[in-house]
Amino acid sequence: METFWDFFSFTDANVRYVTFGAILVTSSAAIVGCFTFLRKKALVGDAVAHAVLPGVCLGFILSGVKDPLWIIIGAFITGWLSLLLMDQIISKSRIKEDSAIAFILSTFFGLGILLLTWIQKSGNAAQSGLDQFLFGKAAALVGNDLIVFSVVAIILIVLVVLFFKEFQLLAFNKDFAQSMGLPIKLIEFISTSMTVLAVVAGIQAVGVVLMAAMLITPPAAARYWTNNLQKMLLLAAVFGGFSGLAGAYISYLAPSMPTGPWIVVVVSLIAFFSFFFAPEKGIIPLARLQKRNQQKITDENILKGLYHLREDEKHLKQKFTFDELLEKRPMHKDRFHKSIKRLSRKSFIILDNHSLDLSESGLVVAKRVVKLHRLWELYLSEFLNKTPDQVHDEAETIEHLITPELERQLEVRLNFPNKDPHDEDIPY
Amino acid sequence: MNKDEPALLVRDLTAGYQKKPVLWSIYLEVPQGALCCIVGPNGAGKSTFIKTVMNLIPATAGDVKIFGKTLDEGRSRISYVPQRESVDWDFPASAYDVVLMGRYGKLGLFKRAGKEDKRIAMEALGKVGMESFASRQISQLSGGQQQRVFLARALAQEADLYFLDEPFAGVDASTEKAIIDLLREMSREGKTIIAVHHDLQSAPSYFDYTILLNLRLIAAGPTAEVFTDKNLQDTYGGKLTLLTEVGDLMKNKRFPEREK
Numbered sequence: 001m002e003t004f005w006d007f008f009s010f011t012d013a014n015v016r017y018v019t020f021g022a023i024l025v026t027s028s029a030a031i032v033g034c035f036t037f038l039r040k041k042a043l044v045g046d047a048v049a050h051a052v053l054p055g056v057c058l059g060f061i062l063s064g065v066k067d068p069l070w071i072i073i074g075a076f077i078t079g080w081l082s083l084l085l086m087d088q089i090i091s092k093s094r095i096k097e098d099s100a101i102a103f104i105l106s107t108f109f110g111l112g113i114l115l116l117t118w119i120q121k122s123g124n125a126a127q128s129g130l131d132q133f134l135f136g137k138a139a140a141l142v143g144n145d146l147i148v149f150s151v152v153a154i155i156l157i158v159l160v161v162l163f164f165k166e167f168q169l170l171a172f173n174k175d176f177a178q179s180m181g182l183p184i185k186l187i188e189f190i191s192t193s194m195t196v197l198a199v200v201a202g203i204q205a206v207g208v209v210l211m212a213a214m215l216i217t218p219p220a221a222a223r224y225w226t227n228n229l230q231k232m233l234l235l236a237a238v239f240g241g242f243s244g245l246a247g248a249y250i251s252y253l254a255p256s257m258p259t260g261p262w263i264v265v266v267v268s269l270i271a272f273f274s275f276f277f278a279p280e281k282g283i284i285p286l287a288r289l290q291k292r293n294q295q296k297i298t299d300e301n302i303l304k305g306l307y308h309l310r311e312d313e314k315h316l317k318q319k320f321t322f323d324e325l326l327e328k329r330p331m332h333k334d335r336f337h338k339s340i341k342r343l344s345r346k347s348f349i350i351l352d353n354h355s356l357d358l359s360e361s362g363l364v365v366a367k368r369v370v371k372l373h374r375l376w377e378l379y380l381s382e383f384l385n386k387t388p389d390q391v392h393d394e395a396e397t398i399e400h401l402i403t404p405e406l407e408r409q410l411e412v413r414l415n416f417p418n419k420d421p422h423d424e425d426i427p428y
Numbered sequence: 429m430n431k432d433e434p435a436l437l438v439r440d441l442t443a444g445y446q447k448k449p450v451l452w453s454i455y456l457e458v459p460q461g462a463l464c465c466i467v468g469p470n471g472a473g474k475s476t477f478i479k480t481v482m483n484l485i486p487a488t489a490g491d492v493k494i495f496g497k498t499l500d501e502g503r504s505r506i507s508y509v510p511q512r513e514s515v516d517w518d519f520p521a522s523a524y525d526v527v528l529m530g531r532y533g534k535l536g537l538f539k540r541a542g543k544e545d546k547r548i549a550m551e552a553l554g555k556v557g558m559e560s561f562a563s564r565q566i567s568q569l570s571g572g573q574q575q576r577v578f579l580a581r582a583l584a585q586e587a588d589l590y591f592l593d594e595p596f597a598g599v600d601a602s603t604e605k606a607i608i609d610l611l612r613e614m615s616r617e618g619k620t621i622i623a624v625h626h627d628l629q630s631a632p633s634y635f636d637y638t639i640l641l642n643l644r645l646i647a648a649g650p651t652a653e654v655f656t657d658k659n660l661q662d663t664y665g666g667k668l669t670l671l672t673e674v675g676d677l678m679k680n681k682r683f684p685e686r687e688k
Contacts, residue, residue, distance in 0.1 A: 038519065165532050165540070172519045172529070175510050179482045180533030180585070181503035227565040229520045 007252050014142060015252060021141035021150055022244040022251075025201045026214055026263065028153035030240025031160050032198040033215030034222070034233050035191060038171040043098070044086065046212035047105040049199045051082030053112025053208045056133050057119060066129060068148040072200050079196035082108050112208075136207030136260030138244075139251040145204055152201040156194055160233070167191055168229055205247060207260035213267065214240060221271040224278035243267035297400045298331070298339045303348060303366035304373070305329035306358050311425075319357045367427045368407075373399040374420035375410050381421045382414070388421035433496040435460045435589050435620035436481065441490035443473075443480040448679035449643075450476045454490070456639060456648040458622060460588075463615040464637035465625040465651075469664050472642040474624040475511065478591045482508060488684075494589060504533065507587035509578050511594050517567045523577045524562040527552050530584030545584075552583035557606060572603030579607060590614070592623040608634050628660070643675075 010016045036045045052075035059074025060066060082104050089100040116134075119127045132140055141149065160167065166187045169177040178184045195215065202211045222235035247263035276283050305328045309320045312328075326336065340356070343349045348362035358366055376398045377391040402410070420426055434457040441454040450473040458464050466474045479485045481492050483499055494502025507530075530552065531545040541549075553559050556576040561569060569577065575595060582590055595611075596604050611621050615636075622639075625631055631638065631651070638654040640646035640663045647654045647662075677683070 040516075162538055165529075165535070166537065168521075169529055169532055172521065172526075173510065173515045175479070175484050175514065176508055176529070176581075177532075178484050179506070179508035179591075181500065182533065223520065227520050227522070229525070232520050 003253055007249050015248075017146050018138055018141050018251065019245060019248040021146045022138045022205045022248040022259075022263075023241040024150050024153040024244075025141075025205050026244030026247070026267075027237040027241035028156040029198040029202045029206075029211070029214040030218035030222075030236040031233050032156050032194045033240075034219040034229075034236050035160075035167045035171050036195050036215050037219035037223075039191075041195070042212070042216045043101045044083070045195055045199070045215045047086065047101045047108075048079045048082055048196055049208050049211040049215070050105045050112070051108035052076075052079045052196070052199055052203065053133070054078045054108055054115055055112075056130070056203065056208070057112060057115035060119060060127065060130060061115070064124070066127070068145045068204075071133075071203075072148065072152065075200040075203065076193075076196055078108065079199060080193070083192060083196070109208075132207070132258070133203045134207050134209055134260075135258035136203070136205050136210070136247070136263070137251060138205045138248045138259040138263075139255055141204055141248075149201050149204055152197055156198055156201065159190065159194060163187065163190060164230075205244065205259060206263050207258065210260040210264045213264045214243075217264070217267045217271050218243075221267075221274040224274040224281050239267060239270050243270065293400075295339070295342065297397075298335055299343055299348075300365065300369045300400055301329055301331070302336070302339055302343060303358065303362055304369045306349070306356070307363070307366035307370050307427075310358075319352070319355050321355045325356070369399050371427050372402050372407060372410075374424060374426045375407075375414060375417075376402070377420050377422070378414055378417055378426075379410060391421060433460070434458060434493075435462065435495060436622065437493040437496070438481060439491045439493075441477075441480060441487055441492065443476055443485055443487045443490075444675070445476075445485070449488070449675045451480065451641075452644040454641075454645045456645055458620060458637060458639075458648075460495075460620055461615055461618050462620050462622075462637035463611060463635050464620070464622045464639060465631050465635040466622065466639045466641055467625055467628065467631055467663070468641040468646075472663075474641055475593050477641060478508075478593060478622065478624065482506065482591065502589075505588040507582040507585040507590045509582045509590065509592040509595060512571065512575050512578060512597065514593075517569075517574060519566065521566055522563050523558060523566055523569065523573075523580075524549060524553065526566060526577050527580045527584050530581040533585060548586070549580075549584050552580040553577075555583055555610065556580045570600070572599040575599050575603060576606070579610065587619075589620045590622065592621065594624050594626060597626065631655070 006012070007015055010019065033045065036042060055074035055076065055078030056071050057074070058078070059070040059072070062074070063070040086097075086100050086104050089095050089103070090097050095103070116131065119130060129137075129140060166177070166182060169182065170184065170187055170191060174184065177187075198215060199208070199211045202214055206214055218236040218239040219232065221239050222232045225235055226232050243263045243266040246266040247259040250257060250262040251259045274282065277285070279285050302325065305325050306320065309324060309328055310318060322336075322340075326333075340349070340351070343362070344351045344356075347359050348365060350357045350359050373395045376395040377388070380386045380391040380394060381388060416428070418426055436456075436458040438454055438456050441451060442449060443451045454477065466477060468474050476485060480487050481499075483492075492499050494506060527549045528541055528545065531541055531549060535541065535545065550559065550562065553562055556579050558573065558576050558580060561573060561577075566574065566577065575598075579592075579595065582592075595607055599607070611623070611634075615621055623635070625635070632655050636651055637649070638651040639648040640654060640659055642663045647659045
């Protein structure tokens with residue numbers, strides 16, 4: 001706990017720098033990644049992330065020192081080269097996109113590892129720490145490294161703000177953008193260069209192996225919470241930045257631990273939380289909605305069953321036993337009793353020792369369901385030319401779905417009829 | 429602007445995908461104010477034609493004039509409504525966001541949409557009867573509503589020549605009527621409409637100008653003159669096996685369409 005306060009009080013200047021740098025590079029990657037994600041280039045992003053490794057090594061070999069500027073230039077060149085090669089393979093050969101991506105990723109990464117091993121064997125003392133670019137080490141974000149990587153990250157954020165509407169259009173509808181005369185080739189070039197740069201900016205904190213996760217996971221999580229592109233960019237930046245902060249903390253706590261995996265674990269947890277719990281789109285809210293729909297159908301069917309029983313008795317008898325109702329409307333016992341409990345709690349039915357009756361409000365609901373069922377049957381037979389024996393099953397589900405607006409439309413369209421296709425009364 | 433200048437003039441336009449010619453030497457012109465349909469069977473190159481005219485697909489040969497000017501000079505006067513299925517409607521945008529995109533061409537780089545652009549976008553939504561859906565996420569719109577949004581985006585461009593790729597595909601009857609009414613009104617105001625159309629039945633009553641296309645141009649002119657049994661027979665009947673085979677040959681042997 002003490003280290004926790006040591007870290008989060010940010011009294012140590014070093015901690016401040018590392019944290020600031022980690023947040024900046026992860027959040028800028030997340031923002032740029034939103035467009036990679038929306039352009040459906042996630043796998044391409046992964047290939048590029050791996051393809052910067054030989055560039056990192058070449059930058060080192062050519063300069064002889066671990067200078068971030070050389071490393072960025074090298075990484076940028078091989079990153080772009082991998083993209084060009086992928087495009088050429090897809091357009092000029094019979095190899096399809098997925099194979100081209102896999103081919104380029106493994107070739108470039110293999111080459112990178114080869115060079116890295118060669119450098120390590122060469123005995124150059126300056127190479128120590130180069131292997132950190134594989135899985136990242138946020139704690140190394142100090143001095144020159146911090147300045148260079150942060151500047152790249154800031155440039156990326158500024159470019160997204162400047163080209164926001166062009167990137168939006170490119171991602172949504174490229175043909176249309178081109179038809180307007182926007183310089184689409186240039187915009188694509190900038191957008192793709194930014195993907196490469198975002199990867200490059202993140203290699204110190206996250207590492208090349210897992211950098212693609214920083215491009216794609218925050219946008220994927222953010223998409224669950226909003227339908228607005230600006231908000232999506234902001235949320236992705238927050239998710240990315242938070243995982244960067246967590247990575248910096250881990251790096252402070254355990255200096256020998258690579259930070260990339262930790263950052264990715266944190267951002268993945270955010271993503272999983274979003275997949276499950278985001279309102280409207282998450283798995284659990286959707287499952288609950290389905291369950292509520294199921295309950296509504298059961299409840300309304302019981303009320304409808306009671307109404308049908310009343311009709312059978314010409315409305316002379318109003319109280320019926322559970323068994324009478326279950327005979328009229330067979331259903332699973334468990335489901336039946338749960339529904340009965342719900343209905344009596346909402347006082348749609350009046351329970352009296354194993355027999356039951358509709359309350360005032362229950363009668364209103366029951367009548368409406370019966371009405372909608374019969375109106376829909378009539379609609380199907382009049383407008384879709386279905387025979388009376390074909391319409392019942394379809395109306396069984398539709399009756400629970402129809403909104404008051406549709407109900408009114410249906411009534412007007414059919415001119416408030418009295419009888420359904422089976423010659424039964426339509427109650428109003 | 430010269431009134432007699434055709435809205436679209438196409439000379440010797442030839443185009444294809446990956447060396448396989450899809451359109452063979454098309455010559456035609458569409459007068460200003462025409463409400464024009466492009467009709468032809470599946471795979472006749474109708475979409476390719478409008479895409480090539482706008483240089484979304486590079487032409488292998490030929491020349492296009494928009495109101496007598498080159499394509500690049502005429503860009504700001506054309507508007508394009510792509511096929512509805514050509515985009516991913518799950519994109520994070522509202523109907524209004526999409527319509528506002530129609531203003532981006534006029535805005536140019538780095539500028540943001542201003543009050544006037546926003547007013548024009550809202551007005552365009554109104555013209556297609558979609559004001560009340562302005563803030564609706566686009567994936568929650570029906571097919572017909574999505575098509576209306578695309579049309580509103582085109583209106584927001586305030587162009588003079590409109591290319592529509594199958595505006596009636598997969599829309600309900602009321603949307604189809606709303607769209608054709610709108611196109612007629614635009615045509616009355618002097619706008620030129622060129623739409624890829626699939627339904628032979630409705631084509632003569634909807635459009636006053638017709639282009640019949642099947643890999644090559646069959647006929648182009650006022651609908652009353654062009655829509656003859658013979659022309660339709662030529663467009664839809666008699667498979668052009670020879671033309672297709674030569675096209676395949678060019679692709680397989682990597683043969684150029686024109687000497688370079």
